[in-house]
Amino acid sequence: MALGGTVPFIGLAFADVMFLILAAMMLGSGLMVVLARDIIRAGLAMIVCFAALAGLYVLLNAPLVAAAQVLVYIGAISVLILFAIMLTQTKAAPTRLVFQTQTGAAAIAAILLALVVAAAVGATDWGEVAARLATATDELARVLFRDYVLPFEVVSVLLLAAVIGAVYLAKREEGGPS
Amino acid sequence: MIDSLDAYLVLSALLFSIGTFGFLARRNAISMLMSIELMLNAVNLAIIAFGAFVPGLAVDASVIAIIVMAVAAAEATVGLAIVIAIFRNRRTPLVDEYDAMRR
Numbered sequence A: 001m002a003l004g005g006t007v008p009f010i011g012l013a014f015a016d017v018m019f020l021i022l023a024a025m026m027l028g029s030g031l032m033v034v035l036a037r038d039i040i041r042a043g044l045a046m047i048v049c050f051a052a053l054a055g056l057y058v059l060l061n062a063p064l065v066a067a068a069q070v071l072v073y074i075g076a077i078s079v080l081i082l083f084a085i086m087l088t089q090t091k092a093a094p095t096r097l098v099f100q101t102q103t104g105a106a107a108i109a110a111i112l113l114a115l116v117v118a119a120a121v122g123a124t125d126w127g128e129v130a131a132r133l134a135t136a137t138d139e140l141a142r143v144l145f146r147d148y149v150l151p152f153e154v155v156s157v158l159l160l161a162a163v164i165g166a167v168y169l170a171k172r173e174e175g176g177p178s
Numbered sequence B: 001m002i003d004s005l006d007a008y009l010v011l012s013a014l015l016f017s018i019g020t021f022g023f024l025a026r027r028n029a030i031s032m033l034m035s036i037e038l039m040l041n042a043v044n045l046a047i048i049a050f051g052a053f054v055p056g057l058a059v060d061a062s063v064i065a066i067i068v069m070a071v072a073a074a075e076a077t078v079g080l081a082i083v084i085a086i087f088r089n090r091r092t093p094l095v096d097e098y099d100a101m102r103r
Helices: A013-036 A039-059 A063-087 A104-122 A137-146 A149-171 B007-026 B029-053 B059-092
Strands: none
Touching: A013 B007, A013 B029, A039 A063, A039 B007, A039 B029, A063 A137, A063 B029, A063 B059, A104 B007, A137 A149, A137 B029, A137 B059, B007 B029, B007 B059, B029 B059
């Protein structure tokens, strides 16, 4: 997306400021997802994280993916997860102890992973890198339904199998427990 | 800053490691699934970033990202159904109390 001009008083380009705001929103709400004690708050923070990611996709000139992100993640998966949270809340469940005993080791592992990947990104020469390229939707449709038509069909079968499997798994059995 | 691939890739790495931490550290099974969603989103961000900066990859990256989203939706559906089925039997969403195979 071509955003011209600089923001007054800060001196950064407008697009840079957008990137910084979206990145901070994404990382902050992502941290809230894994750190919040209240799991409903974690689910709501996840929606904010997905929305910030959709904004980043727009900055990366992929508007169709941004729209799919809003529809699939914010519209469907978040609602699914919030429903699952509400179905699995028990009054007796301890509200303390949201973390396992291995939290320290997990934190060290995650920080090491971030450092290693960041170092690898910094050390790699990505070859010639163009300015952000635009993705035209009609071109995308042509590629999706011509070159990628087999993955597309496989995904449709996979979604059907997932729906049937989920209904079977979550169905209450006649005369079963509960 | 916005025109550097490295910035997006580092952002994606940070989100991925946040998801890793959540998956390893949380006790609630649904929190773990949410962390997996964060990790899938981080990978999607890296794919889209590569598509936006590497010539000749833009359209393929968008298609791959959309397919990853569909697979993530299938994963979330089945994962949450499994969690709900286990919750119905064990009455708890905490993974460290699922110890039937250890006793």
